[in-house]
Amino acid sequence: LRGHTEVVSVTMSLAVSHVGQADARALLAAAQRGEASAQTALFDTHKTRVARQIQRMTGDPSAVDDLVQEVFVAAFAALPGFRGDAQLETWLYTIAANKVRNWWDAKRRREVREATAARQHKDEPTTPEESFESDEHLTRLYDALGRLPDKFREAFTARAIENMSLQEASQTLGVPISTVSYRTRRAEQMLCAALGLEEPS
Amino acid sequence: MKGVTRLPLGGSQEPAVRNPELARMVEVARRQAPPRLTVDAERVHVAWKERRARRWRSLAMLAAAALVGLVGTSLLRGLPRGGEPDASLVAEATVQEPEHETSASNGVDTTRSEDVVAVAAPVAEALAPGVRVEPRSADAAYTVLGPWSVDVAAGVYEMAAPIEAASSLHVRVGGRTLVLEPGGMVRLEVGPRPEAVLLSGEAAWIERDGRRTSLSAGAATRRSDASTLARQAERLMAAGDRKGAIAAYRTLVRKYPRSSSARAALVDLARLLKAAGDNDGARCAYAQILEQWPNNHLRPEIERELQRLGPGPKCQP
Numbered sequence: 001l002r003g004h005t006e007v008v009s010v011t012m013s014l015a016v017s018h019v020g021q022a023d024a025r026a027l028l029a030a031a032q033r034g035e036a037s038a039q040t041a042l043f044d045t046h047k048t049r050v051a052r053q054i055q056r057m058t059g060d061p062s063a064v065d066d067l068v069q070e071v072f073v074a075a076f077a078a079l080p081g082f083r084g085d086a087q088l089e090t091w092l093y094t095i096a097a098n099k100v101r102n103w104w105d106a107k108r109r110r111e112v113r114e115a116t117a118a119r120q121h122k123d124e125p126t127t128p129e130e131s132f133e134s135d136e137h138l139t140r141l142y143d144a145l146g147r148l149p150d151k152f153r154e155a156f157t158a159r160a161i162e163n164m165s166l167q168e169a170s171q172t173l174g175v176p177i178s179t180v181s182y183r184t185r186r187a188e189q190m191l192c193a194a195l196g197l198e199e200p201s
Numbered sequence: 202m203k204g205v206t207r208l209p210l211g212g213s214q215e216p217a218v219r220n221p222e223l224a225r226m227v228e229v230a231r232r233q234a235p236p237r238l239t240v241d242a243e244r245v246h247v248a249w250k251e252r253r254a255r256r257w258r259s260l261a262m263l264a265a266a267a268l269v270g271l272v273g274t275s276l277l278r279g280l281p282r283g284g285e286p287d288a289s290l291v292a293e294a295t296v297q298e299p300e301h302e303t304s305a306s307n308g309v310d311t312t313r314s315e316d317v318v319a320v321a322a323p324v325a326e327a328l329a330p331g332v333r334v335e336p337r338s339a340d341a342a343y344t345v346l347g348p349w350s351v352d353v354a355a356g357v358y359e360m361a362a363p364i365e366a367a368s369s370l371h372v373r374v375g376g377r378t379l380v381l382e383p384g385g386m387v388r389l390e391v392g393p394r395p396e397a398v399l400l401s402g403e404a405a406w407i408e409r410d411g412r413r414t415s416l417s418a419g420a421a422t423r424r425s426d427a428s429t430l431a432r433q434a435e436r437l438m439a440a441g442d443r444k445g446a447i448a449a450y451r452t453l454v455r456k457y458p459r460s461s462s463a464r465a466a467l468v469d470l471a472r473l474l475k476a477a478g479d480n481d482g483a484r485c486a487y488a489q490i491l492e493q494w495p496n497n498h499l500r501p502e503i504e505r506e507l508q509r510l511g512p513g514p515k516c517q518p
Binding site: 034036039040043044047048051052054055056059061064065066068069070072073074076077078080081083087090091094098099102137138140141142156159160161163166167170171173174175176177178179181184188191192195197198199200 | 215219222225226231237238239241246252256328330336337339343345436438440442472
C-alpha cells in the first residue's frame with residue numbers, strides 16, 4: 001500500500017498544487033487535441049509511476065524504456081476517446097498492463113525458441129552472496145511469474161509487489177475484490193509449486 | 202536476508218503472500234532500484250505523430266478505394282447524366298494525404314485534411330458517453346468519426362454500446378460496417394478476414410451493398426446470465442463508467458440475487474455507490490450482503506464500512 005499510495009499521492013499533489021483541477025482539465029483537453037507541450041506535461045507527470053509499474057510487472061529494467069514509450073504513444077493515440085470519468089492513473093495502468101501482457105507473450109515465444117539456452121541458465125548454481133542472492137531471487141520469481149496466466153500474474157503483482165490493498169487492486173484491475181483475493185491466492189499456490197516451495201494451506 | 206520481518210505483505214486485510222520464502226523474493230522485487238528512463242517526451246511525441254500519419258495514410262487509401270469503387274459503379278451504369286463521367290465527382294474523389302504539420306505557435310494540427318472524413322462522417326472530438334472501444338492488442342488503433350461511429354485498423358478490440366444509448370454504434374472495418382445495438386458488446390479481430398464475436402446483446406455486419414448479417418452468439422455468450430452481467434459491469438468499471446457499472450450490478454443483483462456473482466457484485470456496487478456519494482445506497486448494499494451471506498469472509502471489513510457510513514433510512518427490499 002505504502003509504495004503505491006506514495007506514488008499516487010505525489011502525482012495527485014503535483015497535479016493539484018502546480019496546475020489546479022481546472023488547469024489539469026485544460027491540460028488534458030490540450031493533450032487530447034495533440035498539443036506537444038500538453039503531452040510533454042502529461043508524460044513528465046506520469047512517466048515515473050508508469051516506469052515503476054512496468055519494472056515491477058516485468059522484473060526487467062531493460063524492457064522499461066521501450067514499454068514506457070509504447071504506453072504513452074498508445075495513450076496519446078487513444079486520448080481523444082478518454083472521457084475523463086476514470087482516473088488518468090488507472091487508465092494508464094490498464095494500458096501499461098496490456099503492453100506488459102504483450103511483452104510476456106513475446107518473451108514466452110522467444111523462450112520457446114531459445115529453450116536450450118534458457119534451461120542451461122536455470123541450472124546455474126546459486127551463490128550465497130547477498131547481491132547474487134537478490135538477483136537469483138528476482139530471476140526465479142519473474143521466471144515463475146512469467147509462466148502464470150495473465151490475470152493471476154497481474155493480481156499477484158498488484159497485491160504483492162505493488163503492495164496494493166484488496167480494494168485498490170480491485171479498482172485498478174477492474175475486477176471484484178473477491179476475484180482479486182482468489183487470483184492472488186491461486187497465483188501464490190502456482191508460484192510456490194513452480195519454485196518448489198511449500199504451498200500455503 | 203535482512204529486513205524481511207514485514208510479513209504478512211498486503212496491508213491490514215488478508216495477506217497477499219503467506220509463504221515466507223516467497224515473501225522474501227517479493228520483498229527483493231519491491232526493493233528493486235527505480236528504473237532509469239532514457240525515453241523522453243519528445244521521442245514519444247515523434248513516435249505518436251508517426252503512428253498518426255500511418256493511420257491517416259491507411260484511412261486515405263480506404264476512402265480512395267471506396268470512391269474509386271463508387272465512380273466505377275456509376276460509370277458502369279452509364280451514369281451520371283449523359284454517360285460522361287462527372288468531372289466534379291472525380292475531383293471530389295481525390296483524397297489527399299494530410300501532412301500533419303504542427304503549428305509551432307500553438308501546437309495545433311493546422312493541415313489536417315478534412316477530405317478524408319468528408320466522405321465518411323463529420324469529425325467529432327469523442328465518442329458518446331458510455332460507448333467503449335478498447336484496443337486489446339498492441340497494433341490496435343481507431344479513429345473516432347462521430348459520437349456513434351469509429352473506424353478501426355488491424356488489431357483486436359472489445360467494444361460496447363450502453364444499454365441506454367440513443368443510437369447504435371457503427372464500426373467501420375474496411376468496406377464493411379459492424380453495427381452494435383444498444384446494450385451490445387463484441388470482441389472484434391480485424392485482420393485479413395475480420396471476425397466479430399458477440400459477447401452480449403445484438404450486432405450485425407452491413408456489407409458494402411447493404412446486405413445485413415446478424416451476428417449469432419454462441420451458446421455460451423447468448424445468455425444474459427449473471428456472469429455475463431458481472432463481466433459487463435467489470436468492464437464498465439475498468440473503463441471508468443461508474444454509472445454504467447452501477448446499473449449493470451443492480452440488474453445482476455435484481456435478476457440473480459442468489460447467484461455466486463451477486464455477492465461480489467454487491468461488494469462492488471456498495472463501493473461504487475459510496476464513491477458516487479450515495480451513502481444510503483452503499484449502506485443498503487452492504488447490509489444486504491450480511492443478510493444474505495452472514496458468514497462472508499469480508500464481514501469484518503463490511504461491518505467497518507457500515508460503521509463509517511452510520512445509520513440511515515430503512516432499505517427497500
